[in-house]
Amino acid sequence: MTSKTQIESLQRAVPVSRRGFIGGLSVGILGAAAAEAAGTESLGDVPDRGPGADLGAHSERSRFVKLDRIPEATPGKRNVEPSDAINSKTPHQKLVGNITPTDLHYERSHSGVPDIDPAQHRLLIHGLVEKPLVFSVEDLKRMPSVTRVVFIECTGNGWENWKKADPDLTVQNTHGLVSTNEWTGVPLRFLIDLVAKDKGSNWMLAEGGDGAGVDRSIPLTEEIVNEAFVAYGQNGEPLRPAHGFPMRLVMPGFEGNLNIKWLRRLKFGTAPWMTRWETARYTQLLANGKARQFQLRMETNSVITQPSGMMQIQPGYNRISGLAWSGHGKIAKVEISTDGARTWKQAQLSLPVLSKAQVRFQMDWVWDGKPTRIVSRSTDEQGNVQPDRQSFIAAMGTNALFHYNAQQTWSIDEAGRVRNVLA
Amino acid sequence: MSSRNKLFLAGILTAGMLSAPALAFDFGRPATPDEIKLWDIDVSPDGKGLPDGSGTAAQGKQIFADNCAVCHGDNGQGGIKDRLAGGQGTLASNMPVKTVGSFWPYATTLYDYIHRAMPYPTPGSLSAGETYAVTAYILSLNGIVPADGKVDKASLPKIRMPNRDGFIPEPEFDPAKLFRKK
Numbered sequence: 143m144t145s146k147t148q149i150e151s152l153q154r155a156v157p158v159s160r161r162g163f164i165g166g167l168s169v170g171i172l173g174a175a176a177a178e179a180a181g182t183e184s185l186g187d188v189p190d191r192g193p194g195a196d197l198g199a200h201s202e203r204s205r206f207v208k209l210d211r212i213p214e215a216t217p218g219k220r221n222v223e224p225s226d227a228i229n230s231k232t233p234h235q236k237l238v239g240n241i242t243p244t245d246l247h248y249e250r251s252h253s254g255v256p257d258i259d260p261a262q263h264r265l266l267i268h269g270l271v272e273k274p275l276v277f278s279v280e281d282l283k284r285m286p287s288v289t290r291v292v293f294i295e296c297t298g299n300g301w302e303n304w305k306k307a308d309p310d311l312t313v314q315n316t317h318g319l320v321s322t323n324e325w326t327g328v329p330l331r332f333l334i335d336l337v338a339k340d341k342g343s344n345w346m347l348a349e350g351g352d353g354a355g356v357d358r359s360i361p362l363t364e365e366i367v368n369e370a371f372v373a374y375g376q377n378g379e380p381l382r383p384a385h386g387f388p389m390r391l392v393m394p395g396f397e398g399n400l401n402i403k404w405l406r407r408l409k410f411g412t413a414p415w416m417t418r419w420e421t422a423r424y425t426q427l428l429a430n431g432k433a434r435q436f437q438l439r440m441e442t443n444s445v446i447t448q449p450s451g452m453m454q455i456q457p458g459y460n461r462i463s464g465l466a467w468s469g470h471g472k473i474a475k476v477e478i479s480t481d482g483a484r485t486w487k488q489a490q491l492s493l494p495v496l497s498k499a500q501v502r503f504q505m506d507w508v509w510d511g512k513p514t515r516i517v518s519r520s521t522d523e524q525g526n527v528q529p530d531r532q533s534f535i536a537a538m539g540t541n542a543l544f545h546y547n548a549q550q551t552w553s554i555d556e557a558g559r560v561r562n563v564l565a
Numbered sequence: 566m567s568s569r570n571k572l573f574l575a576g577i578l579t580a581g582m583l584s585a586p587a588l589a590f591d592f593g594r595p596a597t598p599d600e601i602k603l604w605d606i607d608v609s610p611d612g613k614g615l616p617d618g619s620g621t622a623a624q625g626k627q628i629f630a631d632n633c634a635v636c637h638g639d640n641g642q643g644g645i646k647d648r649l650a651g652g653q654g655t656l657a658s659n660m661p662v663k664t665v666g667s668f669w670p671y672a673t674t675l676y677d678y679i680h681r682a683m684p685y686p687t688p689g690s691l692s693a694g695e696t697y698a699v700t701a702y703i704l705s706l707n708g709i710v711p712a713d714g715k716v717d718k719a720s721l722p723k724i725r726m727p728n729r730d731g732f733i734p735e736p737e738f739d740p741a742k743l744f745r746k747k
Contacts, residue, residue: 266601267596268601274596274601275593275594285592344743353682354682361740413740416671417607417678418669418674421671421732422665422678427663433668434732436734436737
């Protein structure tokens with residue numbers, strides 16, 4: 143039988159024998175933990191098998207699993223009444239893998255979630271085109287389709303940490319405005335050809351059917367014409383209302399706000415419309431009082447999700463895991479520092495790594511029980527490196543509100559408490 | 566799916582081409598000019614899309630009190646939702662206040678946004694004249710048009726907003742440079 147003191151002495155031994163950890167000692171520690179468990183519990187305690195509940199039309203989560211988004215308002219305004227919420231954040235600290243469960247995909251809506259009857263929904267495509275056309279959802283479903291796994295990220299993701307780091311934030315609070323789903327729909331290029339767009343038109347207005355009629359001007363670069371699509375499917379089923387049912391624009395790698403939900407109009411023109419969402423909002427105020435505009439691409443980013451804010455870890459073996467993504471393409475590597483950004487080690491990526499999708503990374507770590515800071519840094523295939531906070535703030539100031547992609551640091555105190563810090 | 570479309574799909578999948586103009590009307594239906602007008606609500610900085618009609622700041626004061634002040638406060642400040650006036654001179658400070666007066670680069674955007682999205686509970690419920698009037702009123706609260714000022718489709722695009730030059734376009738997507746090379 144293994145006593146508590148034996149475990150503790152093994153844990154104390156960890157710092158000394160750290161070098162040999164992965165090779166030999168790990169077996170020792172894990173073995174000891176298993177032995178202790180064996181001493182206090184028995185397979186005989188596991189409840190007996192027996193017939194379960196009736197089979198249903200669809201399956202629900204186990205009653206033992208609690209997974210919820212958190213509706214929030216502006217930075218610092220958390221756990222608000224649903225009627226005051228402007229977004230709802232993904233619980234990354236409780237998720238595994240690369241794909242966000244559909245009902246936990248983050249949401250930012252500007253005028254609530256409209257209740258749209260797909261039979262009555264229409265998409266108008268007009269402007270500088272030869273043949274203005276009206277499409278129903280059924281029309282879109284009959285067309286050739288693409289299916290692609292992509293991240294969508296609100297440009298407000300990370301906005302809690304511009305000016306200060308509240309120590310009691312979880313990764314859901316700091317980074318819950320990005321998610322990855324598989325989307326299915328019609329390539330934008332196909333629709334452009336159907337209406338016979340004028341060659342002189344290089345800008346497209348996309349408008350939603352929500353109360354706010356959210357609209358954005360989209361430059362028709364080759365990349366965007368090749369990759370954008372009008373989606374009606376999400377993780378194999380029709381879009382959820384919160385994500386644009388019955389159809390939305392998907393713009394791989396670009397600002398979440400450009401992925402117009404409840405899409406009802408595409409109009410082709412020759413210059414941006416300067417809508418409220420590309421002037422008053424989603425522009426980044428710099429320290430000198432000028433604002434960056436049309437910063438449409440989402441940057442190279444990563445965050446450690448386990449362990450992360452408000453968790454508590456034990457000395458000894460810990461697996462560090464997190465998510466990395468870039469609007470520039472594929473993630474090339476993720477490095478992790480467990481000594482406050484002094485030294486870095488390359489993490490393992492879970493394959494396959496997809497362009498403009500989140501990828502899970504992980505690394506083995508033995509914590510010696512001393513206070514420290516852990517942080518991740520990603521590099522994408524174009525060579526863009528996620529900036530450290532200091533150089534990021536030096537370039538952007540602290541008033542930008544949107545497009546925060548500085549490295550996220552978690553501090554760990556002597557009791558193993560993991561907390562949000564600036565760097 | 567008709568067999569013609571099946572052939573069509575097979576064709577595009579093998580040839581890798583996503584267009585076949587002859588079959589265009591197999592998908593969707595033509596949009597009529599009248600129905601396009603119903604939905605074509607966007608307003609550009611050059612004033613394209615602005616309707617006929619006009620409104621004065623004085624008329625707008627009452628319309629604002631009846632339809633907007635409950636959320637945005639009397640005079641567009643101190644309400645439970647976005648502040649609409651003031652903040653000029655704060656953008657480079659540690660506490661920038663972004664409002665129509667201090668931050669918005671185009672007055673046309675104000676008409677567009679109020680018409681499409683406000684009042685929040687019943688967007689689009691104001692007439693063109695009423696929308697011009699509240700637009701004039703909000704601009705007057707910011708000292709951009711006089712308290713007895715009037716706006717219409719000719720004057721609105723000519724208004725020079727205080728922060729008109731406050732934006733730096735991202736080089737990759739700068740409208741002045743993009744698509745100009747070819």
